[in-house]
Amino acid sequence: xxxxxxxxYLTAGLLITGILVLLTVIGAFxxxxxxxxMSGAAKFQGPSFAHFFGTDNFGRDIFSRVLKGTGTTLTIxxxxxxxxxxxxxxxxxxxxxFGGAVDEVxxxxxxxxxxxxxxxxxxxxxxxxxPGNKYNVVLALGIVFIPSFxxxxxxxxxxxxxxxxxxxxxxxxxxxxxxxxxHMLPNTMRVVLPAITIGFNNAVLAxxxxxxxxxxxxxxxxxxxxxxxxAQGMFTSAPWYALFTGLMIALLVFxxxxxxxxxxxxxxxxx
Amino acid sequence: MLEIRDLxxxxxNREREAVSGVSLTIGDGEIVGLVxxxxxxxxxxxxxxxxxxxxxxxxxxxxxxxxxxDLLHAERAVLRSLLGKRIxxxxxxxxxxxxxxxxxxxxxxxxxxxxxxxxREERKARVLEALQDVELPDPAAVYxxxxxxxxxxxxxxxMIAAAMVIHPSLLLLDEPTTALDVTIQAxxxxxxxxxxxxxxxxxxxxxxxxxxxRKLCSRVAVMxxxxxxxTGTTDDVFFxxxxxxxRHLIEAIPTRGRRKETA
Numbered sequence: 001x002x003x004x005x006x007x008x009y010l011t012a013g014l015l016i017t018g019i020l021v022l023l024t025v026i027g028a029f030x031x032x033x034x035x036x037x038m039s040g041a042a043k044f045q046g047p048s049f050a051h052f053f054g055t056d057n058f059g060r061d062i063f064s065r066v067l068k069g070t071g072t073t074l075t076i077x078x079x080x081x082x083x084x085x086x087x088x089x090x091x092x093x094x095x096x097x098f099g100g101a102v103d104e105v106x107x108x109x110x111x112x113x114x115x116x117x118x119x120x121x122x123x124x125x126x127x128x129x130x131p132g133n134k135y136n137v138v139l140a141l142g143i144v145f146i147p148s149f150x151x152x153x154x155x156x157x158x159x160x161x162x163x164x165x166x167x168x169x170x171x172x173x174x175x176x177x178x179x180x181x182x183h184m185l186p187n188t189m190r191v192v193l194p195a196i197t198i199g200f201n202n203a204v205l206a207x208x209x210x211x212x213x214x215x216x217x218x219x220x221x222x223x224x225x226x227x228x229x230x231a232q233g234m235f236t237s238a239p240w241y242a243l244f245t246g247l248m249i250a251l252l253v254f255x256x257x258x259x260x261x262x263x264x265x266x267x268x269x270x271x
Numbered sequence: 272m273l274e275i276r277d278l279x280x281x282x283x284n285r286e287r288e289a290v291s292g293v294s295l296t297i298g299d300g301e302i303v304g305l306v307x308x309x310x311x312x313x314x315x316x317x318x319x320x321x322x323x324x325x326x327x328x329x330x331x332x333x334x335x336x337x338x339x340x341d342l343l344h345a346e347r348a349v350l351r352s353l354l355g356k357r358i359x360x361x362x363x364x365x366x367x368x369x370x371x372x373x374x375x376x377x378x379x380x381x382x383x384x385x386x387x388x389x390x391r392e393e394r395k396a397r398v399l400e401a402l403q404d405v406e407l408p409d410p411a412a413v414y415x416x417x418x419x420x421x422x423x424x425x426x427x428x429x430m431i432a433a434a435m436v437i438h439p440s441l442l443l444l445d446e447p448t449t450a451l452d453v454t455i456q457a458x459x460x461x462x463x464x465x466x467x468x469x470x471x472x473x474x475x476x477x478x479x480x481x482x483x484x485r486k487l488c489s490r491v492a493v494m495x496x497x498x499x500x501x502t503g504t505t506d507d508v509f510f511x512x513x514x515x516x517x518r519h520l521i522e523a524i525p526t527r528g529r530r531k532e533t534a
Contacts, residue, residue, distance in 0.1 A: 173353070
C-alpha cells in the first residue's frame, strides 16, 4: 500500500509548471531589462543572446515582458480560481448536503449564471465595477467561475451524504458544520482538485481573451493576453512577440492540464 | 433503561405500517436480540431509536424512553447530545463505516472530541485503551493506520471501540457480524459479551441469524411484518416457541450432523 505511484502526466505537468512558476517568481524580482524601458536603438530586433525573445516596436525586451506578463496572468488565474473554488465549494456543500428549498433556489440561480456565455458575464461585471483594474478582472472572472465549481462539488457532497461513515458521524452526535468540514470536504478533494486544474486553465484563457479584447488588464500592467493583443499589431514586423507570448500561454495551460490529467488518473486507480 | 412503548412507524409512500405497536424494554446490562426476516421492521425500530428516520417522510407515534427521556419526539439538539454519548451504534458493513481519509485512532476518538472537553493526549490515551479493550493487536500501530489498511474484522473491532470508547449506556448493533466470516463472527460475539460483562453496557442486537442471537442474548424479541410476535428469555423462545412464525424461524436453522426432524 505504501508503493509510490509514478504517473508520467503528473510528473511532466509538475515539471513544466514548476519551471514556469520559478521563472515567474524570479521575474518578479529580477528581469534582464526593465520591461517598460523603451529604446529607440533596439526596435524590432529578433531573438539574440542580448534579447532572448527579441524586442518590440518600442525596443522593449520581450523576454522581460513575458516574465512580468506571466506573473500577472498567473496571479489573476490563481485568484480567480480561488474565488471560484472557495465560494463554489461552499455553495455546493450547502446545496448538496442540506438539499430542499436552499438547494432549489441556489441551483436555479446557478443555472441562470451558467446560461450566460462566460465572457459576456465577465463583461457585465466589468461594466458594473469599472474596467482597467487587475482586481476587477479577478472579481469578474471569479464570479464567472463559481457555478462550475458549485455544480461539481454539489454532486460530490450529495453522494457523500448517504455514505455509511457520514451516517456514522451523525450517529456520534457530530454537528452539521463539523460533518461538512472535517468528514466531507477532504473526501471531495478527489473531485475538486482536477476541477481546480481545469478551472485554472480556463481562467488563464479567459484572462487572455478579456485582455485581448481590451476589457482586462491595461497598461502599465501587462498580462500575456494584453501582450498578445499588442503583438497582433506587429505580427509581420516582430512575429517573435506573438510567438513567444502565445507559446507561454500554451505551455502554462499544457503544464497544468497535464497535472489535472495525472490527478484524474490517480483518482481512477484508487477508486 | 430503554423502554419502547407502542411504537408505530408509517412511511408516507407505503400502505402498511413498517412498525406497528412494538413495545420492548431493555434492562440495565441486558443484551436483547431482535430477530426477524428482512423487512420485518427490526432496522426501522433501531433507526427510530437513533433518530435516523426522515421525520418529514413518515409518521411516528408511541414513546421511546431512554432513562425516562423521550427520544422519539426530542429536539434535534437534544438527540445529538445523546447520540454517541449515551447511545452507540455499530453497523453491518465495517468496510464503509469509516472515513477513508481519517486515521483510525482519530475516528475512534471523534466521539470524545464531540462530547467531552478532553485534551488531545487524554483522548489518545482513552482511544488506545478502547482499542486494547476490543483486543486489537498493537493498538498504537492501529491508531496511526487508515481504514483501508485494516481487515474487515479489525475494522469492526475498531468500530465497536469507537462506539464504546465513551462508555455509553446502550449499544445498538445492527447485524454487526453479518459481513464477517464465521470465525471472526465468533470472536466479535465473545468480545461483545466481554464488554457487556465488564462495563455493563446494555445492547440491542439486531440479526436474522438465530444461532448468533442464541449465543449472545439473554432475551429475544421476534418481529414479523412490523409486529412483535414473541418476546421472552432466549431459552424460552428457543425451546418453547409460542408463535408459529417463531417456530418456523427456529426450524429453518441449519443444524449440524443430522437433518432436522420433521414434527
